[in-house]
Amino acid sequence: MKHVNERFQDEKNKEVVLMCIGITSGVGRLLFGRIADYVPGVKKVYLQVLSFFFIGLMSMMIPLCSVFGALIAVCLIMGLFDGCFISIMAPIAFELVGAQDVSQAIGFLLGFMSIPMTVGPPIAGLLRDKLGSYDVAFYLAGIPPLIGGAVLCFIPWIHSKKQREINKTTGGEKMEKMLENQNSLLSSSSGIFKKESDSVI
Numbered sequence: 001m002k003h004v005n006e007r008f009q010d011e012k013n014k015e016v017v018l019m020c021i022g023i024t025s026g027v028g029r030l031l032f033g034r035i036a037d038y039v040p041g042v043k044k045v046y047l048q049v050l051s052f053f054f055i056g057l058m059s060m061m062i063p064l065c066s067v068f069g070a071l072i073a074v075c076l077i078m079g080l081f082d083g084c085f086i087s088i089m090a091p092i093a094f095e096l097v098g099a100q101d102v103s104q105a106i107g108f109l110l111g112f113m114s115i116p117m118t119v120g121p122p123i124a125g126l127l128r129d130k131l132g133s134y135d136v137a138f139y140l141a142g143i144p145p146l147i148g149g150a151v152l153c154f155i156p157w158i159h160s161k162k163q164r165e166i167n168k169t170t171g172g173e174k175m176e177k178m179l180e181n182q183n184s185l186l187s188s189s190s191g192i193f194k195k196e197s198d199s200v201i
Contacts, residue, residue, distance in 0.1 A: 020072055021079035028083020036088055042095050042156045044088055049149045051084040056145030063135035096159060116144070 032051075036044050058078040065071040093105040124137035 017071060017075050020075045021082070024076045024079030025083040025086070028080040029087040030083075031080075032084035033087040036091055042092075042159045044092050044095060045152050045155045047084060047088050048092060049152045051081040051088065052145040052149030052152065054078070054081040055085065056142040056149070058142075059145070060139050060142035062138045063133075096155070 032047060036047060039047060055078060058074050058081075061074050062071065065074055089109060090102070090106055093109065094102045097105045120141065124134060124141070127137045127140075128134050
């Protein structure tokens with residue numbers, strides 16, 4: 001809000017920016033939550049990639065907005081994909097780690113998210129004091145989501161590769177168990193046949 005107050009001093013309803021983010025964030029949670037129902041398995045990660053990309057891009061575009069209407073448009077888009085990020089986080093964790101570890105995974109996610117949320121504002125304030133504006137802070141804030149989105153693109157590939165390895169090992173174990181069962185059945189049946197032949201003799 002300090003950036004808005006400095007950049008758009010003549011505007012009266014500056015709090016509309018926060019209201020726009022909040023409203024579209026709620027809409028985004030409903031919309032992308034419904035869309036995620038139709039996206040199978042780990043491919044939900046690509047929705048998260050999309051949200052990271054737009055959040056990072058919109059953060060970088062905030063300093064470029066010289067018109068208040070453009071800033072509102074940027075905030076609307078940012079809020080929409082913020083809702084996507086929030087709503088998709090838990091389903092992705094469920095798909096990646098399973099039902100048993102999903103609560104722990106979400107806890108780790110929220111814990112790591114708290115670090116930049118805590119450290120970010122003081123750093124932005126320091127940059128404002130040194131440079132005289134929040135522009136650099138917004139540019140820097142947009143970089144981590146873009147990098148995170150790029151890294152997330154590899155998650156489905158890594159997950160599928162891991163699943164194939166697990167399937168191979170479990171498949172091999174199943175074959176071994178089946179062979180063991182067959183051998184035990186053959187040995188037991190041969191023993192029974194031998195006993196029957198001995199009794200007949």
